[in-house]
Amino acid sequence: xxxxxxxxxxxxxxxxxxxxxxxxxxxxxxxxxxxxxxxxxxxxxxxxxxxxxxxxxxxxxxxxxxxxxxxxxxxxxxxxxxxxxxxxxxxxxxxxxxxxxxxxxxxxxxxxxxxxxxxxxxxxxxxxxxxxxxxxxxxxxxxxxxxxxxxxxxxxxxxxxxxxxxxxxxxxxxxxxxxxxxxxxxxxxxxxxxxxxxxxxxxxxxxxxxxxxxxxxxxxxxxxxxxxxxxxxxxxxxxxxxxxxxxxxxxxxxxxxxxxxxxxxxxxxxxxxxxxxxxxxxxxxxxxxxxxxxxxxxxxxxxxxxxxxxxxxxxxxxxxxxxxxxxxxxxxxxxxxxxxxxxxxxxxxxxxxxxxxxxxxxxxxxxxxxxxxxxxxxxxxxxxxxxxxxxxxxxxxxxxxxxxxxxxxxxxxxxxxxxxxxxxxxxxxxxxxxxxxxxxxxxxxxxxxxxxxxxxxxxxxxxxxxxxxx
Ligand code: 6PG
Numbered sequence: 001x002x003x004x005x006x007x008x009x010x011x012x013x014x015x016x017x018x019x020x021x022x023x024x025x026x027x028x029x030x031x032x033x034x035x036x037x038x039x040x041x042x043x044x045x046x047x048x049x050x051x052x053x054x055x056x057x058x059x060x061x062x063x064x065x066x067x068x069x070x071x072x073x074x075x076x077x078x079x080x081x082x083x084x085x086x087x088x089x090x091x092x093x094x095x096x097x098x099x100x101x102x103x104x105x106x107x108x109x110x111x112x113x114x115x116x117x118x119x120x121x122x123x124x125x126x127x128x129x130x131x132x133x134x135x136x137x138x139x140x141x142x143x144x145x146x147x148x149x150x151x152x153x154x155x156x157x158x159x160x161x162x163x164x165x166x167x168x169x170x171x172x173x174x175x176x177x178x179x180x181x182x183x184x185x186x187x188x189x190x191x192x193x194x195x196x197x198x199x200x201x202x203x204x205x206x207x208x209x210x211x212x213x214x215x216x217x218x219x220x221x222x223x224x225x226x227x228x229x230x231x232x233x234x235x236x237x238x239x240x241x242x243x244x245x246x247x248x249x250x251x252x253x254x255x256x257x258x259x260x261x262x263x264x265x266x267x268x269x270x271x272x273x274x275x276x277x278x279x280x281x282x283x284x285x286x287x288x289x290x291x292x293x294x295x296x297x298x299x300x301x302x303x304x305x306x307x308x309x310x311x312x313x314x315x316x317x318x319x320x321x322x323x324x325x326x327x328x329x330x331x332x333x334x335x336x337x338x339x340x341x342x343x344x345x346x347x348x349x350x351x352x353x354x355x356x357x358x359x360x361x362x363x364x365x366x367x368x369x370x371x372x373x374x375x376x377x378x379x380x381x382x383x384x385x386x387x388x389x390x391x392x393x394x395x396x397x398x399x400x401x402x403x404x405x406x407x408x409x410x411x412x413x414x415x416x417x418x419x420x421x422x423x424x425x426x427x428x429x430x431x432x433x434x435x436x437x438x439x440x441x442x443x444x445x446x447x448x449x450x451x452x453x454x455x456x457x458x459x460x461x462x463x464x465x466x467x468x469x470x
Contacts, residue, residue, distance in 0.1 A: 004068045006055065008158055009073035011086055013040040013056065017076035019137035020103070020162065025052040029155050032056070034063040059091060069134035070097035072155060074128075079106045087114065099151050105265050105366070108179035108186060108272075114163040115147065115178050124151035127178075129185020132164065140164030142367030143172040144360075146181030146189070146353070164367025171367040175360065176353035183347055184360055187340045190269025190283040192233070192369045193262075194336035197286035197424040199237050202329050209418040210316045212391065214251045214420070217241045218320050225283060229330055231372030260290040269343070278348045279434075280339035281427035282332065283304035289423060292344025310419040313349035321414065332428035334374065334401060338391040339431065341378065346387065358382035394434055 010021045013035035020032045021044065030053035033044045041056030048054035057063050069071060071094065075086050083102055090214040094100070100123060102111065111127035118125040126147035130137065143163050152174045161174035175181050199221075206212040206220060215450060222238035225231070273280040292299075332370045341357055348355035362380040364370060381394035391397050408429055415422040434440065449455035451470040459466055 005068055006030045007030075007068060007072070009034065009063055009067050009071065011035075011063070011073060011075045011090070012077040013044050014076065015134050016103070016137045017074075017248060018044050018131070020074075020076065020132055020141070021054070022048055023140070023162040024158055025049070025054045025137055027158075028052075028229070029158050029161070030054075032063055032066050034060060040461070053194070059177075060093060064090065064093040069095070070099065070154070071095075072099045072101070072158070074101040074103045076103045076130075079104045080110075083110070083114070087118070091121060091123075094121070094123055097124075099124045099126065099147075099154065101126040101128050102182075103128050105129065105185060105189070105263065106182050107264075108162055108182040109144075111179035111182045120257075124148045125182075125184035126152070126155070129181050129188060131185065131370075133369070136164065136367050140367050142363050142371070144177060144184045144236070144363065145172065146174055146177065146184070147176045148177075149174055152247045161164075163363075164371075166362075166366035169362065171363040171365065173363050175357040176348065176355050178351065178353065180348075180351075180353035180355060182355065184344060184350070184355070185345075186265050186268050186272070187344055188279065188364065188368060188370055189265035190273075190286075192211075193231050193266035193269075193286035193290070193339040194280075194282040194339070195231075195370060197289055198329060198332045198336065198428070199233060200289075201415075201420075201422040202325055203237070203241070203423050205415055205418075205420050205422065206322065208311060209415065210318055210321050212318065212322075214241070214254075215299070217317070224329070226425055227326065228373065229326065229333070231333075231374075232369055233372075254344065254365055255451060257296075258293055259296055260293045262287075262290050269340075272347070273339075273343050276343065276350055278339075278343045278346045279329065279431065280343055280423050281338040281431050282339055285423040285427045289421075308419040310417060313417045313419075314414070316414060320447050321411070324407040324411050327404040328411040331404040331408045331432075332425045333372075334391070334397060335407065335428040335431050336424075337370075337374070337378065338397075342390050345387075356386065357388070358384075358386060367448040390435065392432065405432075451467050469470070 007029040008031050009096055010017045010026055012032045013033045021033050024031050025048055032055045035041045036058055041058050044056035045054055075083060077083060083106060106127055115125045124147055126145050129144035130141050133139035140163060143159055159172045160170040163170040175184055203401040206217055222243055225234045225238055240253055243252045245255050246330050248255055255358055270284045270287050294463055318367040326442050344355055358379055361375050361382055377397060378391060381388055381391060381397060446457040450467055454467055455469045456465045
């Protein structure tokens with residue numbers, strides 16, 4: 001092959017970078033990968049299918065010189081300083097018109113800064129969230145690109161070819177300006193945190209609260225995936241619950257430490273939602289329960305001092321509880337998506353992204369961690385009304401929740417009686433009850449603010465700003 005004919009380049013040949021590049025090669029794009037580690041550069045060529053135009057190199061000069069102009073290349077290196085370091089090292093070799101795509105989970109303000117810096121050199125910078133993990137990268141991820149719309153047209157054929165497909169439609173779409181792609185991926189991860197927390201709470205209620213055996217747990221979650229709950233996270237939960245530990249013979253999940261880790265995207269989602277004044281309580285709860293899980297020693301101590309004597313509080317009909325919980329989980333999961341989508345809508349206005357939520361729902365239907373059959377309902381809801389303020393206001397989705405409201409309350413009553421913490425479910429129900437409440441008791445808060453701080457209030461019967469000598 002001519003040395004300057006590679007269609008696409010990848011910097012960082014870790015698992016994600018290598019797999020995505022091999023995916024592109026399978027789709028007959030000529031690709032070159034750069035990694036300072038010679039073993040990784042070599043592994044790329046070894047893993048490529050015979051006859052595919054794939055090259056690995058450790059030389060930045062060779063890498064850049066081998067790319068067809070104007071060049072298109074992607075960085076898949078850890079978020080933060082490594083992205084800036086790679087950009088700084090490549091910049092002297094790049095030329096105006098080249099496109100640099102950051103495929104990592106970068107913090108969106110960093111992307112806006114990099115867009116500006118590179119624009120000064122005439123280079124298009126894209127922040128693109130990629131979801132689907134290792135397998136997704138290799139066989140079809142969901143990709144969330146943001147940046148310059150015209151420049152995207154040059155990336156489109158490559159990305160569309162290697163993205164996951166749902167009904168023949170690729171799970172990639174131009175999302176908007178600047179950091180739109182990283183922002184959408186950040187919220188994707190916030191929703192991911194929310195749903196994972198809800199599944200963990202459901203598991204806890206069934207296991208500790210209702211005494212489900214390992215086999216019953218496995219069967220329950222696997223059964224759920226055959227229903228309207230069908231989704232990647234429910235599916236893998238069923239598989240995880242079935243997996244036995246080679247060492248002890250027990251279910252592997254029961255010998256895994258309960259201290260949860262995180263890389264930060266869920267926290268960023270919550271932090272930015274607060275900045276934008278968008279309530280996303282289910283996601284917030286997911287972030288804070290991972291935090292609470294870290295206080296293991298304190299929890300062990302507290303469990304002795306403050307024992308939960310309520311677990312046997314009331315006997316439950318297992319089958320009935322599993323059925324009610326299925327509906328309650330659906331209810332809570334939908335509210336987690338609704339919160340995330342509402343945040344995207346407000347962020348699009350605040351940051352001028354120009355997001356189309358229908359496109360977001362469309363590209364989340366496949367490939368990504370939060371893919372689920374309900375995403376098609378969301379796509380249709382936004383197709384009917386592009387400016388829908390909240391998914392709960394869609395008649396079909398709202399109706400689906402109303403039908404499950406009774407089960408949601410019953411499940412939470414059981415959890416409360418038994419002392420099983422279900423903050424994600426609770427937050428989802430309160431979100432729903434708060435959002436559909438014509439009046440909230442915040443009139444009292446306004447009165448209190450005025451009482452102690454003369455912060456003034458507005459009246460419902462007269463225009464103007466008022467203050468009272470309480
Ligand atoms: C994805 C995942 C991916 C990663 C998470 C894990 O969409 O493929 O979200 O990006 O696995 O960032 O996040 P935590 O380490 O914060 O749980």
